[in-house]
Amino acid sequence: MAQADPLEILVRAPARLHMGFLDLSGSLGRRFGSVGLTLEGMGVLLRARRTEHVSAAGPQAQRALQYAQVFVTRLGLDAGAHLVVEEALPEHVGLGSGTQLALAVGLALARLYGLELSVREIATVHERGQRSGIGIGAFETGGFLLDGGRGSGDAPPPTVARVEFPAAWRVLLIFDDQARGLHGAREVQAFRHLPAFPDTLAAHLCRLMLMQAIPALLEQDLEPFGRSIAELQRAVGDHFAPAQGGRFTSPRVAQALSWLEAQGICCVGQSSWGPTGFAIVASEEQARSLAQAGREHHPGLRFMVLAARNRGGEVHAVLATAEALAARS
Numbered sequence: 484m485a486q487a488d489p490l491e492i493l494v495r496a497p498a499r500l501h502m503g504f505l506d507l508s509g510s511l512g513r514r515f516g517s518v519g520l521t522l523e524g525m526g527v528l529l530r531a532r533r534t535e536h537v538s539a540a541g542p543q544a545q546r547a548l549q550y551a552q553v554f555v556t557r558l559g560l561d562a563g564a565h566l567v568v569e570e571a572l573p574e575h576v577g578l579g580s581g582t583q584l585a586l587a588v589g590l591a592l593a594r595l596y597g598l599e600l601s602v603r604e605i606a607t608v609h610e611r612g613q614r615s616g617i618g619i620g621a622f623e624t625g626g627f628l629l630d631g632g633r634g635s636g637d638a639p640p641p642t643v644a645r646v647e648f649p650a651a652w653r654v655l656l657i658f659d660d661q662a663r664g665l666h667g668a669r670e671v672q673a674f675r676h677l678p679a680f681p682d683t684l685a686a687h688l689c690r691l692m693l694m695q696a697i698p699a700l701l702e703q704d705l706e707p708f709g710r711s712i713a714e715l716q717r718a719v720g721d722h723f724a725p726a727q728g729g730r731f732t733s734p735r736v737a738q739a740l741s742w743l744e745a746q747g748i749c750c751v752g753q754s755s756w757g758p759t760g761f762a763i764v765a766s767e768e769q770a771r772s773l774a775q776a777g778r779e780h781h782p783g784l785r786f787m788v789l790a791a792r793n794r795g796g797e798v799h800a801v802l803a804t805a806e807a808l809a810a811r812s
Contacts (some may be wrong), residue, residue, distance in 0.1 A: 588620075624642070
């Protein structure tokens with residue numbers, strides 16, 4: 484039988500919510516520590532096939548091309564590929580667009596050329612996971628994730644807890660298309676100039692996650708889970724307020740979140756630097772009802788209902804025999 488070689492690689496990388504940091508001081512030797520959730524129905528979909536040179540097409544093609552060139556250069560590959568970005572995440576809105584596209588490009592190239600590289604090794608090549616490991620964990624396993632922060636080495640933060648998210652619960656996303664979260668040099672500067680994060684607050688937030696959020700999630704008890712996430716959001720949002728102009732980046736999203744709280748929704752917040760807001764509710768019906776009401780009360784915002792994703796990203800190879808490849812040449 485003829486040897487089968489990959490003709491095309493298809494990678495699907497899921498979006499994620501970044502719900503907050505636990506320990507920005509790093510006084511125990513590990514800094515940041517993140518909490519987040521993998522999302523179903525939004526992400527990066529990328530196709531790649533071998534070519535002589537590196538090229539890219541589709542939404543965010545230039546960004547994908549840059550990731551491919553970095554990957555090829557740093558691994559010393561004498562190889563090319565044509566990348567087609569079929570679906571992309573909106574950039575700089577808090578859904579992990581950069582990490583997911585970088586992982587998708589790196590995994591596609593690695594599989595095309597037979598490189599046995601893990602998701603974390605590819606993240607290191609692209610220098611992703613400098614602060615949070617949630618995007619990497621989202622691709623690895625999906626689900627609700629807590630990472631252990633960045634240590635003294637170069638490795639991305641390890642996932643220390645991963646919990647299945649209840650199938651019935653839904654995520655209501657709130658988009659302000661007129662705003663963007665901090666990124667790039669401005670983000671780096673913001674971290675440098677933020678005030679010191681109190682050890683007592685870090686201790687409280689870690690206890691909150693260990694003794695309330697995760698047990699409540701395992702028991703599928705939305706109210707204590709939601710209260711703990713909302714408290715984490717208030718603490719971290721107020722800490723980042725000098726850099727992002729308030730507890731939440733977008734004043735319009737902030738108003739929508741306050742409106743949701745007035746409807747009795749306890750689990751609300753902002754993903755990463757925003758401006759995207761989120762709420763966790765108990766059912767599809769409740770989420771869709773709130774989304775419709777939200778559109779009426781806040782016409783300048785977009786509302787979307789998604790489920791959580793309890794599995795990681797996907798990599799599929801389309802195989803061709805040597806005869807088939809010869810026939811195409």
